[in-house]
Amino acid sequence: LINLNEINKCYQVGDQPLQVLNNIKLNIDSGEYISIMGPSGSGKSTLLNMIGLLDRPDSGQLIIDDIPTHALEEEQRAKVRRNNIGFIFQNFQLIPRLTAEENAALPMMLAGIDIKIRKQRVAELFSQLGIEQRLHHLPKQLSGGQLQRVAIARAMVMSPKILLADEPTGNLDQRSGWDVIDVLESLNTEGITLLVVTHDLQLGQRAARQLAMVDGKISEDCTKGEG
Amino acid sequence: LINLNEINKCYQVGDQPLQVLNNIKLNIDSGEYISIMGPSGSGKSTLLNMIGLLDRPDSGQLIIDDIPTHALEEEQRAKVRRNNIGFIFQNFQLIPRLTAEENAALPMMLAGIDIKIRKQRVAELFSQLGIEQRLHHLPKQLSGGQLQRVAIARAMVMSPKILLADEPTGNLDQRSGWDVIDVLESLNTEGITLLVVTHDLQLGQRAARQLAMVDGKISEDCTKGEG
Numbered sequence: 128l129i130n131l132n133e134i135n136k137c138y139q140v141g142d143q144p145l146q147v148l149n150n151i152k153l154n155i156d157s158g159e160y161i162s163i164m165g166p167s168g169s170g171k172s173t174l175l176n177m178i179g180l181l182d183r184p185d186s187g188q189l190i191i192d193d194i195p196t197h198a199l200e201e202e203q204r205a206k207v208r209r210n211n212i213g214f215i216f217q218n219f220q221l222i223p224r225l226t227a228e229e230n231a232a233l234p235m236m237l238a239g240i241d242i243k244i245r246k247q248r249v250a251e252l253f254s255q256l257g258i259e260q261r262l263h264h265l266p267k268q269l270s271g272g273q274l275q276r277v278a279i280a281r282a283m284v285m286s287p288k289i290l291l292a293d294e295p296t297g298n299l300d301q302r303s304g305w306d307v308i309d310v311l312e313s314l315n316t317e318g319i320t321l322l323v324v325t326h327d328l329q330l331g332q333r334a335a336r337q338l339a340m341v342d343g344k345i346s347e348d349c350t351k352g353e354g
Numbered sequence: 355l356i357n358l359n360e361i362n363k364c365y366q367v368g369d370q371p372l373q374v375l376n377n378i379k380l381n382i383d384s385g386e387y388i389s390i391m392g393p394s395g396s397g398k399s400t401l402l403n404m405i406g407l408l409d410r411p412d413s414g415q416l417i418i419d420d421i422p423t424h425a426l427e428e429e430q431r432a433k434v435r436r437n438n439i440g441f442i443f444q445n446f447q448l449i450p451r452l453t454a455e456e457n458a459a460l461p462m463m464l465a466g467i468d469i470k471i472r473k474q475r476v477a478e479l480f481s482q483l484g485i486e487q488r489l490h491h492l493p494k495q496l497s498g499g500q501l502q503r504v505a506i507a508r509a510m511v512m513s514p515k516i517l518l519a520d521e522p523t524g525n526l527d528q529r530s531g532w533d534v535i536d537v538l539e540s541l542n543t544e545g546i547t548l549l550v551v552t553h554d555l556q557l558g559q560r561a562a563r564q565l566a567m568v569d570g571k572i573s574e575d576c577t578k579g580e581g
């Protein structure tokens with residue numbers, strides 16, 4: 128479903144070049160459950176942003192569902208993204224002037240889905256995530272972990288083919304964290320391809336396939352046995 | 355050093371009142387190492403914001419170093435805060451237009467401290483936190499865990515009497531997380547009063563005294579034995 132071939136990304140700060148992704152090669156099949164772990168600054172978010180079509184590599188190919196996304200114009204990339212990918216940001220990226228419910232419903236609104244269906248879908252997800260009592264709060268009226276769960280709901284409302292989660296439990300207590308993991312994994316059971324960047328070893332080790340990143344490279348790629 | 359007496363905080367959202375802090379009573383001695391744990395939404399950040407003089411309770415007394423802060427004007431409260439308290443925010447709250455170094459040095463600049471001393475102090479802390487190579491990056495050029503460590507450095511530059519940390523390791527891998535804990539604990543060993551809100555059980559259990567919060571109340575207050 129997703130193919131990364133010799134993906135490179137270099138940032139320039141002042142006169143210092145910084146190789147953030149270094150010749151990444153990666154194949155991901157439809158329906159896989161993959162975790163990505165590694166030191167702070169190793170390139171995990173940058174890699175996820177590439178796969179999520181939020182950023183462009185400097186070189187290399189990124190093929191999603193047979194579409195050579197690196198060759199597309201920005202508008203076409205945005206279309207592929209909206210139709211296929213749900214993204215949970217490390218820093219949430221919610222809209223301050225919209226309520227929690229409106230923030231989560233935004234992708235559905237952009238897709239022209241009826242308001243009744245939007246409300247119902249958001250209510251269902253909020254309830255699974257334990258934030259049903261926060262529908263009408265603004266982001267500034269929410270705790271860190273509540274903001275995180277609104278961001279998670281927004282990524283799921285369109286039941287995307289591919290769900291990319293960047294540190295989805297970083298601000299959550301054990302129990303809320305497990306609620307989130309349950310929802311993510313149930314979506315994967317339904318066939319959604321799930322990539323989770325996490326610093327939580329317990330969460331990372333649940334994935335069927337585990338990647339380790341160090342200094343912009345994939346240092347390990349381990350698949351669990353059948354047993 | 356810090357006394358909270360019958361502290362209450364109620365928010366209003368639409369027509370719904372929400373009791374976020376419920377009759378909090380708490381005494382903290384100088385030099386204590388305290389962790390605060392509890393479910394997402396239980397009031398931990400709100401409590402920390404009260405103690406940090408970033409927010410006002412609706413009722414009750416908050417006495418810091420014999421100063422009845424609840425009775426002071428905003429300007430005087432800001433003065434007490436700047437002179438005594440370092441705060442690590444759950445969402446970092448860095449200034450987008452300043453570099454990492456400038457962000458961390460900000461409290462020293464506001465105190466009129468010489469630029470040479472500022473640079474030296476920031477360099478020392480950044481090195482302890484493993485981000486010495488990111489002095490001149492802007493916040494948008496930093497990873498989640500690097501942003502978190504800049505926020506931590508900023509809270510420490512003035513060696514404040516009281517250090518309040520809201521989820522200081524939420525975006526960090528194991529090893530960076532331990533570096534942060536080492537720095538925080540070494541400051542406590544030097545006599546700084548340390549309060550850490552955390553979802554990380556391993557971190558929370560290192561504290562000499564552990565508070566549990568549920569629904570705006572302190573449900574447990576446990577001090578480790580001598581043995």
Ligand SMILES: Nc1ncnc2c1ncn2[C@@H]1O[C@H](COP(=O)(O)OP(=O)(O)OP(=O)(O)O)[C@@H](O)[C@H]1O
Pocket residue numbers: 138139140145147165166167168169170171172173174217488491494495496497498499500525526527
């Ligand atoms: N726009 C940018 N300009 C310059 N450097 C950048 C930029 N964005 C990221 N970096 C650098 O690239 C490196 C990787 O960043 P990235 O956000 O991918 O790390 P990460 O693995 O997600 O880290 P964390 O676990 O802390 O979230 C970091 O060292 C960061 O300083």
Ligand SMILES: Nc1ncnc2c1ncn2[C@@H]1O[C@H](COP(=O)(O)OP(=O)(O)OP(=O)(O)O)[C@@H](O)[C@H]1O
Pocket residue numbers: 261264267268269270271272273298299300365366367372374392393394395396397398399400401444
């Ligand atoms: N300005 C506000 N208006 C209305 N409600 C608020 C406001 N700020 C916080 N709340 C509510 O108060 C409760 C406690 O918030 P707080 O941020 O203290 O929780 P927390 O324990 O830090 O949670 P987390 O672990 O998720 O960070 C939450 O349910 C939140 O929705």
Ligand SMILES: [Mg+2]
Pocket residue numbers: 171172173217293497498499
């Ligand atoms: Mg990251």
Ligand SMILES: [Mg+2]
Pocket residue numbers: 270271272398399400444520
């Ligand atoms: Mg909080």
